[in-house]
Amino acid sequence: MKKKILSKYYLPAYSLTELLVVLAIIGILIMLVLPNQTSVVAQAKSIEAQSMLNHLYGLEKSYFYRYSKYSSDFEAIGFEPSLNITEGGQAVYRIEIVDASVNSFKAIAVSVSDFDGDGSFNTWEIDHRKVLVETIKD
Numbered sequence: 001m002k003k004k005i006l007s008k009y010y011l012p013a014y015s016l017t018e019l020l021v022v023l024a025i026i027g028i029l030i031m032l033v034l035p036n037q038t039s040v041v042a043q044a045k046s047i048e049a050q051s052m053l054n055h056l057y058g059l060e061k062s063y064f065y066r067y068s069k070y071s072s073d074f075e076a077i078g079f080e081p082s083l084n085i086t087e088g089g090q091a092v093y094r095i096e097i098v099d100a101s102v103n104s105f106k107a108i109a110v111s112v113s114d115f116d117g118d119g120s121f122n123t124w125e126i127d128h129r130k131v132l133v134e135t136i137k138d
Contacts, residue, residue, distance in 0.1 A: 042115040042138055046122060049093040049109035053126040055079070056095065056107050060128070070128065072100035084112045093124075104128045111138060 059077040060070050071077050074097070083089025093109040100106075104127065111122040115138045122138035 039116075042122065045092045045111070045115065046124065046134070048091065049111070049122070049124040050132060052082075052091075052093065052095055053107060053109055053124055053132060054130075056097075057126050057130050060100075060105050060107075064128075069102045070100040070105035072097045072105075086112050093122075108135075114138065 056077075056079055059079050063069075063071050063077045074081060079095075081095045082091035084091040084094055092113060093111055095109050096107065098106045098108055106125060106127045108126075109124045114121055118138070120136055120138055123134070123136040124132065125135050126132045
């Protein structure tokens with residue numbers, strides 16, 4: 001009987017088919033988890049808008065107590081908006097004071113990027129009564 005010479009070089013390994021099946025299963029699992037993660041990311045980023053609008057509210061109230069009116073000027077109330085990602089900064093929202101009068105003000109925070117790619121940009125709004133509302137969901 002003749003012995004196989006190649007048998008001493010045989011190493012146990014996985015076949016290419018087995019590796020492809022495992023990679024396909026991992027890919028399917030990632031695709032199932034990924035959509036759930038985008039909503040979590042959007043919620044985490046919206047905390048930035050809420051925080052900045054609450055800070056702006058405090059500064060507007062302080063300005064109102066001093067001058068008996070609200071202001072639409074960031075410099076007058078002492079608010080310095082962070083540079084957003086389109087301007088080389090890290091902020092994801094652009095803050096604007098939409099309306100400021102003697103008795104009321106309204107400010108909005110609009111995201112500068114579309115979190116889920118649906119074409120709508122997340123928008124938050126706050127007014128002189130500290131009502132913080134998400135007007136456009138992303």
